[in-house]
Amino acid sequence: MRDFTITIGTTFVFGHDAETKIGEQLAARGIHRVLIHHDGGAYLTFSGLLATVRNSLSHAGIEAVELGGVQPNPRLSLVREGIALAQEHNVEALVAIGGGSVIDSAKAIALGATGEQDIWDYFTGAAPVEHTLPVAVVLTCPASGSESSQVTVINNEEEHTKLTLSEPVLRPAWAFMNPALSATVPAFPTACGIVDMFSHICERYFSADQEIGVIDRMAEGALATLVDVGPKSLADLENYDLRAQIMWISTIAQNNTLGVGREQDWSTHLIANELSALYDTPHGATLSIIMGSWMRVASERNPMRFARYATEVFDVDPSLPEQTRARLGIEATEAFFQSLGMPISFTDFNIPSDGIERMLDNIVFYGPDATIGSVARLNREDCRRIFHMAAQRTSEGEETR
Known part of the structure; x- marks a missing residue:
């Protein structure tokens, strides 16, 4: 085996009703304001998942703003919108509800919200990655593994360019993983x-x-x-x-x-x-x-x-x-x-x-x-x-x- 260094700092909450524990976990870390990020899909409402997450956060005394609209191959334009919203409300963490595209978008927003550089500069290597807001994931569609990886992939739709950024600080802080949530995935x-x-x-x-x-x-x-x-x-x-x-x-x-x-x-x-x-x-x-x-x-x-x-x-x-x-x-x-x-x-x-x-x-x-x-x-x-x-x-x- 070659030499390696690995740190996986993600707290995994796996099993039935994992999503109901998000408020207590984030509150214990001193989080008071979050941006909830998702794709805006109807399943979030009819399944009650979005309401469950909102209630868990609210009961823990955590305020939340929301941004939906994530698409497959997550778009740079929405990431920039999320960064502006996160900075406007001075959020302390991101809550991603969904699969890999939502999680990758949330990681990019969390990174961009902490710095003064344009977010695309981190992907092109023009700016160093140093700090990011913590990200909590409520996983609904297992696929990319982004819930505990150090990778985010964003699509610059204007340039038709899809770039990957891999940095240890991008690993989410929490992954709430209830397999039952993925049963609604077609x-x-x-x-x-x-x-x-x-x-x-x-x-x-x-x-x-x-x-x-x-x-x-x-x-x-x-x-x-x-x-x-x-x-x-x-x-x-x-x-x-x-x-x-x-x-x-x-x-x-x-x-x-x-x-x-x-x-x-x-x-x-x-x-x-x-x-x-x-x-x-x-x-x-x-x-x-x-x-x-x-x-x-x-x-x-x-x-x-x-x-x-x-x-x-x-x-x-x-x-x-x-x-x-x-x-x-x-x-x-x-x-x-x-x-x-x-x-x-x-x-x-x-x-x-x-x-x-x-x-x-x-x-x-x-x-x-x-x-x-x-x-x-x-x-x-x-x-x-x-x-x-x-x-x-x-x-x-x-x-x-």
Whole structure:
């Protein structure tokens, strides 16, 4: 294992009625004024969730202002609106009610509310990240793992640019996680979430490191669990136990519990994020579209981990040749995504292929070799192959000729 330092300062309140405890937890930290941030969805009202959070805060003596309107691929314009509102009311914390987009937006508002720099300057690296307001999360849609990660992703809709900011101070202070709250999430966003957390684990698992150790086996166990419970959960959306498994996996998939001590990859996200930025495609769908094609290109360079992944996650026969196992594991991955009703190609989601060069222009290749990735270093031509491969695949997984 490589050297690492990790601090996860999030307090997890997990289980039945977790959302009712938010007032007492924040009051114990001396919080008096908060900004409640959400997407404004009707479920917040008819489920009683928003009223429950408001009442919990009010009973604890905490004043609240609200800002709704978060969209998938959270918008920079709303973040700026939230910063102005937070500063106007001198709030001391953010309360995010929702999934990854709401949480990421809240993190950005909390960061921008503490400084004098424009919030986009932090994302571009023009300003250092030093301070932020504490963020409390009431999780409704497990997917991104943003409830305890140090990452926020914001979409600059004017520039069609989607940037990631990763800093330890961005980890939320609290995560209130009641799996029952996610039972109202429909099948498609549930499936998008499962793909997202699956990909988060893979980005850490597919490393250039050749040794296999405890972190690898933990990752394989989490991936195999998702393969098992994912389709079952879609068939029984209100099953609390299945939702609980998915909710906790979403958290450990992204807070680096399964990523310490290795050089991580992140090529799939870097490539797929450009689809979201240009075409406003749901994040989980971009990942399922890109991952199989990325695996095919990357496994040509370094088949070992892909072969082991096939055996440990999908029970592919370990006696088969390495390249064969790798291929079968990739095919099983795409079949798993399709079992969730997720796309595996541009055509599955009606995405045009005329923006490939523009998307390639926005990928930040780095180092003297101008590449991305870990398990396989990919240059612009490699990424072009991945885009074209994903664009040419049919819904049956075959490439068009």
